[in-house]
Amino acid sequence: MRAEAVPASPAPSVAGAGELLRLLRSGEGLTRNELIELTGLSRSTLGARLEALVSAGLVQTSGVGASTGGRPATRLSFCPTAYVVLAADFGATHVTAALTDLAGDVIAETTCELPIAGGPERALGWLVEAADRLLTRTGSTRAQLAGVGIGLPGPVEHVTGVPIKPPIMPGWDGFPVATWVGERLGAPVYVDNDVNMMALGEHASVYPDVDHFVFVKVATGIGAGLISGRRLHRGAVGSAGDLGHVRAPHAPDVLCECGNTGCLEAVASGRAIAAELFPDRPRDNIGTREVLALLEHGDGRATAAVRRAGRDIGEVLATVVNLLNPAVIVIGGSLGAGAPTLMAGIREVVFARSLPLATSQLILVPSRVGAQAAIAGAAVTVVEEFLSPQAVDARLAALDAPA
16 A cells, blocks of 8 residues: 655745655655756755655655766655564454555565453553564564554544443543553554544555545444545544434434443444344344445345345435535445445435435445555555654654764
8 A cells, every 4th residue: 555645836935844845755766866856956955855855764866867968867766665564453353553655565464363342451551562573574673663643443532542431441531542552552542443543554555536425334333434635534633424313313212331322333333233133142143244244145135234224324325425426435444345235225315315426426335445544544544644754854863963
């Protein structure tokens, strides 16, 4: 997965090395003369800033430019391998941790069956241990760790990285996830709802040029990540996109884990469908996996239940389409990606219940990134912070400061 590149564009002057790096991240190598033309910098100033970026391992030579009669000019490009990112995707019953480079490409990863309900210290302790194993496996060190991105299956106050009353995460309410992990790994930590991470990952990987985009996760729970103007919309405190706790039209008063009744998640999630199909089994011990197994064997009851769940999701999504008018809606998550019947139910209602103008160019499709979407988004989150012009300038200034 490639982190979203920033296109090169002419500028009258570049404030610092961070802006130079932004130009070089466009993916195409540039010569010194091209950089002078784009930035307006003098040759000596440009040389000093490039030298700092090369010394930090962020810029490398990448071939030569076209000859104009003399010696061909050397091209310079972004080097994504100087640092690594730890990306983590926590689900209800599993966790995946991966090391990526600064382009978002996965170098190594590991997955563990681990219930999120076991509490934060158990889950995050596994993550810290996994980080060290992955660093050792790849020959990297903690000093090369640019940051940690973590997706959690519940509401997160984005500024603090603290989960707030997450329905399926007992013991996590108010736990300082970012601080706890940061103190142990010695790197900045960014925590967000897993669906926001999925939205960022899918958008950067497949739809970077789409301005208005919605990602819907359908698995043990249901949620949405909203991108508007190519920026993730988190709302005032980070709870935007909590689609699963909108009341589903025509839903029975089924108790949801959030404490309300009739929520979309209570009637159309993988766990809700499994509870309907296996009424004699404890709700906590069944979920999407059992539903997918029945679908694989052509079970008629499961097919009907999933189609009905798709229509329920479509009813709520039609409101989203009318309200936000996205260009692309992607359906992901273990049930969203693994059940074409669900997609059929969603499409049936969204296109019937939304305004014709809103759906005239709407693309409604399954996820193409699949299970890697949250990992991709967690990596993008770290990379965009680590390589922001301000952060790069501050890091280079610290390296240049006298001891």
